[in-house]
Amino acid sequence: MDHFTYKNNQLYCEDLPVADIAAAVGTPAYIYSKATLLHHYHQIANAFAPLNATICYSIKSCGNLHILKLLASQGSGFDVTSGGELCRALAAGGDPRKIIYAGVGKTDAEIADAINAGIAAFNIESEAEIENIDRIAASLGKTAIGAIRINPDVDAKTHRYTNTGKKETKFGVDIERAERVFEQSRSLKNLRLAGVHIHLGSPVFGVEPYVQAVQKVTALIDRLTQRGHRIEWFDLGGGFAANYEEPHQAVPIIEHANALIPLLENKPYKIALEPGRYISANAAILLTRVLYRKTGGSKRFVIIDAAMNDLIRPMLYGSFHFIWPTNPDPANVPLRRDKSLTPANGEVVDVVGPICESGDFLARNRLLPTTQRNDLLAVFSAGAYCFAMSSNYNNRPRVPEVLVDGNQYRIIRRRETYEDLLTHERI
Ligand SMILES: *Cc1c(COP(=O)(O)O)cnc(C)c1O
Numbered sequence: 001m002d003h004f005t006y007k008n009n010q011l012y013c014e015d016l017p018v019a020d021i022a023a024a025v026g027t028p029a030y031i032y033s034k035a036t037l038l039h040h041y042h043q044i045a046n047a048f049a050p051l052n053a054t055i056c057y058s059i060k061s062c063g064n065l066h067i068l069k070l071l072a073s074q075g076s077g078f079d080v081t082s083g084g085e086l087c088r089a090l091a092a093g094g095d096p097r098k099i100i101y102a103g104v105g106k107t108d109a110e111i112a113d114a115i116n117a118g119i120a121a122f123n124i125e126s127e128a129e130i131e132n133i134d135r136i137a138a139s140l141g142k143t144a145i146g147a148i149r150i151n152p153d154v155d156a157k158t159h160r161y162t163n164t165g166k167k168e169t170k171f172g173v174d175i176e177r178a179e180r181v182f183e184q185s186r187s188l189k190n191l192r193l194a195g196v197h198i199h200l201g202s203p204v205f206g207v208e209p210y211v212q213a214v215q216k217v218t219a220l221i222d223r224l225t226q227r228g229h230r231i232e233w234f235d236l237g238g239g240f241a242a243n244y245e246e247p248h249q250a251v252p253i254i255e256h257a258n259a260l261i262p263l264l265e266n267k268p269y270k271i272a273l274e275p276g277r278y279i280s281a282n283a284a285i286l287l288t289r290v291l292y293r294k295t296g297g298s299k300r301f302v303i304i305d306a307a308m309n310d311l312i313r314p315m316l317y318g319s320f321h322f323i324w325p326t327n328p329d330p331a332n333v334p335l336r337r338d339k340s341l342t343p344a345n346g347e348v349v350d351v352v353g354p355i356c357e358s359g360d361f362l363a364r365n366r367l368l369p370t371t372q373r374n375d376l377l378a379v380f381s382a383g384a385y386c387f388a389m390s391s392n393y394n395n396r397p398r399v400p401e402v403l404v405d406g407n408q409y410r411i412i413r414r415r416e417t418y419e420d421l422l423t424h425e426r427i
Pocket residue numbers: 058060061079081102199201202203237238239240274275276277278384
């Protein structure tokens with residue numbers, strides 16, 4: 001469910017025609033729907049309410065300050081993966097006691113900043129990191145709190161670049177070694193290991209990988225408890241898929257909850273979740289304009305003003321984003337965002353950007369309604385890992401982020417200028 005819908009043959013974000021926003025702020029632009037963002041936050045929070053789970057929104061999926069502030073106001077905590085994200089979480093008014101810090105390569109300075117900020121916990125990925133956090137906490141005269149990220153050796157069946165819960169990946173401590181790691185950490189003076197953490201990868205489309213991992217890890221926690229370790233929380237990570245296309249390819253979040261709650265209720269430890277894309281992915285579109293059309297060999301190209309620097313997921317992971325004109329003719333209004341939708345008057349095209357790389361595409365061999373120069377296109381499900389991964393490649397200023405609330409919009413990140421592009425450099 002989201003609030004990007006066609007009414008009278010034009011695409012609205014909540015109560016505003018997106019074409020009006022394009023006229024006001026230009027293109028390309030990311031357009032967020034506040035209602036959609038909050039809907040997904042509450043949907044996951046409610047689904048896991050029987051476990052009283054703490055939601056720590058994954059900032060790396062979409063870290064705009066205003067968006068973080070909105071989520072913090074709903075009670076969300078944050079999952080951060082760098083010193084920069086920690087700074088962002090705090091700047092947005094995030095409660096440090098609900099911030100957890102993950103990542104395989106935390107630097108000494110990042111660790112010290114996080115301890116000083118009073119974050120809830122580190123999700124720790126190796127024995128070497130345990131020693132280092134203990135040492136840094138000692139030097140600050142403080143006690144840090146940590147969870148061990150367990151690699152449960154479960155195949156999340158997602159893209160090989162984002163599969164993180166298998167043994168061969170760089171993430172976490174092998175489940176067989178976990179007990180030894182807890183044993184060895186007993187004597188630490190400035191780091192208290194009190195949690196376990198998993199994150200299988202993303203997006204995970206099925207329930208089964210979570211069920212398998214939770215079964216393995218709850219058994220591990222039982223063994224740890226028998227050995228006298230007090231485990232206070234189990235963090236299930238994120239990765240819950242969003243709907244990138246319809247009919248729905250992602251399992252509804254309530255089905256995840258229904259499968260996991262029986263395995264986790266009445267446990268003496270708390271549950272945390274780190275959803276990113278589930279909350280943010282469907283909350284935005286990228287609005288872009290058709291610049292030119294051309295043919296090359298047997299191919300037709302629609303050249304748009306957005307590019308791989310604005311949205312890299314198709315190039316990086318082969319991801320699918322539904323794309324459709326914002327003002328289609330009446331015969332071409334999509335009822336569903338279906339990969340195999342057959343428009344009247346359609347054509348098969350590559351949707352490509354202006355960048356000097358053959359990988360600069362948002363869609364390939366896609367059947368779309370025939371478009372003309374200056375037509376507006378919407379790239380859907382663009383709220384997660386889209387603006388967040390954008391860059392200035394080819395010296396393209398990054399595009400604005402706009403948030404719609406009912407019939408109002410506000411610019412929550414302005415378009416970068418050429419001056420912005422030069423500002424960090426010295427001649
Ligand atoms: C990326 C990441 C998440 C969020 O993943 P989503 O697919 O956006 O839900 C959560 N936890 C950790 C440790 C991550 O690296």
